[in-house]
Amino acid sequence: MTFATRTLAPTTLTAGGLLLRPLRESDEPAVAEALRDADILRWAAGLATVQAPVHERAAVWLGPRAAGWATGDAYFAITDGTTGEFHGALSVREINRLPDQAVVGYWVTPRSRGRGAARTALDAAARWALAAPEDGGLGVHRIALDHVLANVASCRVAAAAGFRLEGVMRDYFKEPSGRRHDAHLHARLATDRPE
Ligand SMILES: CC(C)(COP(=O)(O)OP(=O)(O)OC[C@H]1O[C@@H](n2cnc3c(N)ncnc32)[C@H](O)[C@@H]1OP(=O)(O)O)[C@@H](O)C(=O)NCCC(=O)NCCS
Numbered sequence: 001m002t003f004a005t006r007t008l009a010p011t012t013l014t015a016g017g018l019l020l021r022p023l024r025e026s027d028e029p030a031v032a033e034a035l036r037d038a039d040i041l042r043w044a045a046g047l048a049t050v051q052a053p054v055h056e057r058a059a060v061w062l063g064p065r066a067a068g069w070a071t072g073d074a075y076f077a078i079t080d081g082t083t084g085e086f087h088g089a090l091s092v093r094e095i096n097r098l099p100d101q102a103v104v105g106y107w108v109t110p111r112s113r114g115r116g117a118a119r120t121a122l123d124a125a126a127r128w129a130l131a132a133p134e135d136g137g138l139g140v141h142r143i144a145l146d147h148v149l150a151n152v153a154s155c156r157v158a159a160a161a162g163f164r165l166e167g168v169m170r171d172y173f174k175e176p177s178g179r180r181h182d183a184h185l186h187a188r189l190a191t192d193r194p195e
Helices: 025-034 038-043 047-051 054-066 117-130 152-160
Strands: 013-015 018-022 074-080 086-093 101-108 142-148 164-174 180-189
Touching (some): 047 054, 074 117, 086 117, 117 142, 117 180, 142 164, 152 180
Antiparallel strands (some): 013 018, 074 086, 142 180, 164 180
């Protein structure tokens, strides 16, 4: 569901050798490969994707996201700035559902993990979203993210990208199996200074 009052101009961002560019239909083979990963399915793919037949999952996941820019949500592919290799995906969504706020989510393919891709991409997307419109940004004031307590890697990514821990949301996340998890709430504000 989109809450934005405008479409978003498709945007590319560069940081640390990565290129963040809009997801597109031609990413389907790479997305299909990524959606074989149990952790992406468990923590980041969403119920509609997981409940779809395996051979349809990539299309179910990618379709609304590749089209998301037209309805006010930013869905990036995280790629190698030189080779174009697909490393993962990152979303900035719910833009202005609450005034001047947005929510981020991300995943990285198993083979691309442990090299700082998530941290670098998250920081770049946050800088863009928090920058003023006259500087090419979205002009939001606060960006939130959540992860289940068991997802320690995501917690480290969030903290490294300047998303401070704000608290624990009890039974916030329901995984596809139906099991509920407490989740950390993190956020980064436009006015935050590096800790
Ligand atoms: C979480 C995820 C996005 C991290 O991607 P990544 O590109 O490997 O992340 P980075 O390399 O930027 O950083 C990973 C950090 O987690 C740490 N880490 C990785 N696995 C870990 C584990 N099992 N336990 C503790 N820390 C771990 C790394 O050491 C690193 O921290 P450091 O920089 O302080 O050393 C990736 O593992 C993923 O896609 N997981 C499945 C989907 C998911 O969980 N998405 C997030 C939903 S909230």
